[in-house]
Amino acid sequence: ADVCGIAKRLTTHVARHTAATxxxxxxxxxxxxxxxxxxxxxxxxxxxxxRVLDSSIMRDMVNVEKNFCKKG
Structure with a gap:
């Protein structure tokens, strides 16, 4: 954290959140x-x-739109 200039205390808990998201x-x-x-x-x-990312929501909505347009 010090080398990268991260002020937050890095723990395994933080690592799990980061990996998942x-x-x-x-x-x-x-x-x-x-x-x-x-x-x-x-x-x-x-x-x-x-945590759900805004980018993943947008990606999923684009996929829904593509699938919807194919069927119409």
Whole structure:
């Protein structure tokens, strides 16, 4: 943290949040798979760690629009 100029205290808890949100979900890994990777017994705990990113919402909505236009 000191070398990178990060003021926050880095812990394993911070690392899990970062991995779930930035590494896994931002790269299209499903919530179910993230749950398994983190070793959670249920998806609720994973949802606590993994904040939904605005970019993933936009990506999903673009995919919905593409699929909708194909069927019409």
């Amino acid at each position: 930035v590494v896994f979900l931002a790269n299209d890994v499903s919530m179910e798979n993230v749950s398994k990777i983190l070793g959670h017994s249920n998806i609720r705990m994973t949802q606590h760690y993994a």
